[in-house]
Amino acid sequence: MTPNLVYVVVIGVLFAAGVSMVLERSLTRVLMGMILLGNGVNLLILLGGKAGTPPIVGLGPDEEMADPLPQIMILTAIVITLGMTAFLLALAYRSWAMSGHDEVQDDVEDQRIMLLAERDEGSGTDDTDHHEAAR
Amino acid sequence: MLVVLILHAAAALLAPVAIRYAGNRALYGLALVPAGTFVWAAAQSPPVAETYPWVPHLGMDLALRMGPLSWLMLLIVSGIGAVVLAYCARYFKEGDPGLGRFAGIFLGFATAMTGLVLTDDLLLLYVFWELTTVFSYLLIGHSGEQSAGRRAAMQALVVTTAGGLAMLVGFVMLGHGAGTYRWSEIVEGPLPAHSAVAAVLVLAGALSKSAIFPFSFWLPAAMAAPTPASAYLHAASMVKAGVFLLGLLGPLLALAEPWRPVALVAGVITLLLGGWNAMRQHDLKLLLAYGTVSQLGLLTIALGAGGRAAALAGAALLLAHALFKAALFLVVGIVDKLAGTRDLRELSGLGKRAPVLAGIAALAVASMAGVPPLAGFVGKETLFAAFEHGGTTDRLVLLALVAGSALTVAYGLRFLWGAFATKPGVAAVEAPRAGFAFAAPAGLLALAGLAVGIGASWLDGVLAPYAELFPGETEHLALWHGFGLPLLLSAAVLAAGGTMFAATLRGRPWPGRRLPYAETVYKWLMSAVDRAAVEVTGFTQRGSLPFSLGIILVVLVLFGAGTLVFVAPWPSGIRLWDTPLQLVAGAVVVSSALIAARSRRRLTAMILLGVSGYGVAVMFVLHGAPDLALTQFLVETVTIVMFVLVLRRLPVRFSARPLRVSRILRATLAAATGLVAAGMAYVAVGGRIATPISVDFAEPAVSYGGGHNIVNVALVDIRAWDTMGEISVLVVAATGVASLIFRRSGALQRRKAEQGTMSAPQGPWMRAGDNPEAKRQSIILQVVARLLFHTIVIFSIYLLFSGHNAPGGGFAGGLVAGLALVTRYLAGGRRELNAAAPVDAGLLLGAGLLIAVGTGAAAMVAGGQVLQSALLDFHLPLVGHIHFATSAFFDIGVYLIVVALVLEILRSLGAELDRQHEVAARSERRAIERQKEPV
Incomplete structure (x- = not known):
């Protein structure tokens, strides 16, 4: 198959725009980035099948029909994105209602482990009595 | 012999109950099981063999074989087991709360040990071997509140399991080399290939189990177990498993070079x-x-x-x-x-x-x-x-x-x-x-x-x-x-x-100090593992979402770009477009996406996002995908509504912009990802030479699926399982939204109560003045919304049923019906919404899922595969000939779930947010009035 230039460019831009938003901390922006990325991925899948008449039997000759398989997959993806959007929006609102902003904070537990690593200490979960001996 | 095992297992399960009802005396009863085994075994003359098929395609049978050594071990295990159980009746105080658990595990161990000595299959032997390890762990840690007991239990577990794993590898090598895992067959043949390595690995397992140098240290520590457990496991039976294995495999493996020197x-x-x-x-x-x-x-x-x-x-x-x-x-x-x-x-x-x-x-x-x-x-x-x-x-x-x-x-x-x-x-x-x-x-x-x-x-x-x-x-x-x-x-x-x-x-x-034991090495090793884990986790898991995502993307870019540049064959040609209209739609998508990414205002970004989504829908149309376009349009519209509902409560602008450096880094990474994605799209599509599987979809879609719209038929038939998964996700998402927004437990009660009273409004159909919320809305919008509502709902049902042959289907229909509800809510607020849909969204979700699952189950009951569809042809008076695929029921389930999702979104992100806002505003007003009051 010969690739379609318009698709290739649109996919690239949607990915770039989506990634730049996803890498931020505001949950609403992350969500918007996910939606853009999702659209980009959908187009990427669509590009994999040939374009043509709608895949409805009897509308035209079968040979000119667009490939239905990517469409089937994308349809599922679109609806799942809707569910995810609703959930993340509720999460963003909740975060705002609880803490006054919708930013994704750093994980406290991870920071505790980083601190241990800086101090060259173990987690104390290895169940030997080294730690008690050291104290 | 299988009966013996089953009796032991049953006794293990019964033990806690028996001890609760009969007290310590029950132990004498339980001791009858190993005692009976002892008597039975004493009457046997080895060898005795039994085989039951178990996992035939793995060539694994429940092969039991009692040779002379197994017979001896069985006598030891059962005889001493019975004696020690009888001893326990006096060792433990009457009413000891831990005794039920102890007796259960003790008998469980006896089961595993009996299985270990009786099995002929090496893999089965390994299973029983590790079971004894686990039961031993539980018995050593019997008094789990003491740290010494826990530590000893963990030590025994780590050491013996590590040895056991090495042994498993040895077993697999032996079994693979000999072509069978039955020991009685392996021992007849010559030494399998690589038997020297296998022998060392098996020795590692046997020696660690029997606490032989350099693994000895775990056994003295294991004395934290109650004394009867020590007597049985750590003296008479379990530690003997290692030497038993030496004795069992010795006739063949002692011929392998390293066996004798290492053991000696x-x-x-x-x-x-x-x-x-x-x-x-x-x-x-x-x-x-x-x-x-x-x-x-x-x-x-x-x-x-x-x-x-x-x-x-x-x-x-x-x-x-x-x-x-x-x-x-x-x-x-x-x-x-x-x-x-x-x-x-x-x-x-x-x-x-x-x-x-x-x-x-x-x-x-x-x-x-x-x-x-x-x-x-x-x-x-x-x-x-x-x-x-x-x-x-x-x-x-x-x-x-x-x-x-x-x-x-x-x-x-x-x-x-x-x-x-x-x-x-x-x-x-x-x-x-x-x-x-x-x-x-x-x-x-x-x-x-x-x-x-x-x-x-x-x-x-x-x-x-x-x-x-x-x-x-x-x-x-x-x-x-x-x-x-x-x-x-x-x-x-x-x-x-x-x-x-x-x-x-x-x-x-x-004389002499404490002689060196490998325990120091073990402790050092465990600490080192722990330290390494901390360092690796601390280095890779920064706890920052952008950082973690960045790492993933960098990997994607490096591998993707590397593949593109060095490996992938580049296609020779490229088309500009299928139709020039694609360029127009593409330009809209690209420009709105880029501006959205740069916008600092939430609403602006959201609207541009919507525009780009509609642009993608147009591209779907131009590609020849009307179903996708329809769904994309509807989803994009619902998304905009959701965003508006939430964004009206959030600040206008996004929070402070990140630092310049990180902005540049981000932009670079974004551009690189975009470039790689575009390159992958180009190369992947260009490299496609195989005929798509879907060229054959057309004919069966009509003859088998009973519909002309291939996409819809596939969704409810070929890929019905995926659709089933998808609607389950929607149910979970809807439930999640509701539980995030109705955030106190009282609120969930209120949500129920409110829905209980939301019967259809009494009185005139198009009244307006009595709804306090509605006063703030446009009266024209309200009238139009009410006039259009039923039409839209009927259209949605048309979409649902026509979807099998024309663009539409359960998803599109459900979204249209959802949008009808959106119109009512936007026009008249939450009371209007309740009037339009006087049902609990959760009930609707459940009903939809029930119908979808029911369709699948009905197909199975009727003798087909789960979710298989059937075609029904019948004649109805007045209506005429009906050609009907049962998968339509499945689509009805999908329809209901999508409607319920939108309804739940409106109730949570719309109505409940309204209410919370009103409550906050009212209490604020009251606070101001209180301040104004004279003291």
Whole structure:
């Protein structure tokens, strides 16, 4: 198959725009980035099948029909994105209602482990009595 | 034999219940299971084999086989198991809350151990092997509130499991090389390929299980277990699994090069180190534990040597050791319970108060020391004889055996003296008498040692078939071998041991510091693993979402770009577009996406996002995908509504922009990802040469699926399982939204109550003035919304049913109906929404899922596959001929779930947010008024 230039460019831009938003901390922006990325991925899948008449039997000759398989997959993806959007929006609102902003904070537990690593200490979960001996 | 296993397992499951109802007496009943096994086994004459098919495509059968050695082990495991269970009835206090759990695990262990000795399949053996490890872990950690117990349990688990895994690899190598996992078949053939490596791996498993050097350290620590568990697991049965394996595999694997040297060296070191350390202990139980380690070394030498006489001696010693060591542990348990201490420096005068107990202990120790005519003597004499005639290696081993046995005599005497002697300067302990039922189990075991010794020639007859599996000269077990080197050595051992013990009595402490054990290495290793884990986690898991995403994307870019540049073949040609209209739509998508990414205002970004989404929908149309376009348009619209509902409560702008450096980094990464994605799209599409599978979809869609719209037919038929998964996700998402927004538990109650009262409005259909919320809305919008509502709903139902043959279907229909609800809500607020849809969204979700699942199940009940669809043709009066696919029901379920999702979104993100806002505003107003009031 010969690739379609318009698709290739649109996919690239949607990915770039989506990634730049996803890498931020505001949950609403992350969500918007996910939606853009999702659209980009959908187009990427669509590009994999040939374009043509709608895949409805009897509308035209079968040979000119667009490939239905990517469409089937994308349809599922679109609806799942809707569910995810609703959930993340509720999460963003909740975060705002609880803490006054919708930013994704750093994980406290991870920071505790980083601190241990800086101090060259173990987690104390290895169940030997080294730690008690050291104290 | 399978019956035996099943009975054991049933007893294990019943034990906690039985003990709750009948108390400690239930233990006697439970002991009947191993006791019955003992009687049954005693009546058998090996070999006995049974096979039940289990996992045929893995070639794995439930193959049980009882050879002479297995038979001996089964007698030990069941006999001592029964005796120890009976002992437990007195050891534990009546009403001990942990006893039910203990008895259950104890019998579970007995099941696993029985399985281990009876199985013929190596993989099955491994399964039972690890089961004993797990049960042992649970028993050592019986008092889980003490850190020492937990640590010991973990140590035993780690060491034996590590060895077990090595052993598994060895088993797989053996089984793969021989083409079967049945040991009885492998042993018939020649040594499989790579058997040297396999032998070392199997040895690692066996030696770690039997606490042989360098793995010995876990066994003394395991003494944190209750004494009956120690007596059974860590003296008589589980630690014997390792030496049992040596004895079982020895006939073949001893021919492998490293087997003999490794077993002999490890055995000798363990024998001497264990004995040496036992002399330094003050805790009687620890003394026995180190003694056990030493004895296991002795058994390793005997059964690992691979000679006929040594194997015979090993089997006899296996039995002898189980009898005397279990008896001694039971005695320690009694001493501990009566005197309240196990420290031999505090015990004094017990022998006078409990002469019978002392007698039992003396009998057991005599067997351990090898005093005629006890079982230990018979075994040890034969072992000396086995190494009597060999070369230098054998003579060195013999020397070590003598030294180790002398140490055994010494610590045996130390044990007797420590427990029962009257020591000058130590107050005699005040101990009550041990009842008959408490002491009888130990006495029984000690007497059994005597019986076995006297019946040595009978034992010889039973064990001879086993010994004959090995090459070498035939020896016999007998009480009297005549005057010879073995007898001389036995006498020398007794004398030397006695002297050594006498030396310690004169107050000289046992020389040497604590001998080096691998425990230090183990601890160092565990700490190192822990430290490494902390470093790796700390380095890779920064806890920052942008950082983690960034790492993932960088990997994507590097690998993707690398593949694109160096590996992938680039297509030669490229088309600009299918139709020039694509360029227009593409330009809209690109520009709005780019501006959205740069926008700092939430609403602007959201609207541009919507525009770009609609642009994608246009591209779907141009591609020839009307279903996608329809769904994309609807989803995009619902998304915009959701965003507006939430964004009206959030700040206008996004929070502060990140630093310049991070902005540049982000932009670079974004651009690189976009470039790689575009490149992958280009190369992947260009590289596609295979004919798509979907060229054949058209015909079956009509004849089989009963519809002309291939996409819809596939969704409810070919890919119905995916759709099923998808609607489940929607149900979860809807539920999640509701639970995030109705955030206090009271609110969820309110949500129910509010929905209970939301019956259809009474009175005129298009009233407006009585709704306080509606006053703020446009009256024209309200009227239009009400007029359009039913039309839209009917259209949505049309979409649902026409979807099989034209663009549409459950998703599109559901979204349209959802949008009808959106119109009502936007026009009239939450009361209007309740009037439009007076149902609980959760109920609707459930109903939709029920219909979808029901369709699938009905197909199965009707004899088809799950979710298979059928075509129905029938004639209805007035309506005419009906051609109907059952998958339409599935689509109805999808429709309901999508409607419910939108409804739940409106209720949560719309109505509940309104209410929370009103409440906040009202309380604010009240606060202001209160401030204004004169004081």
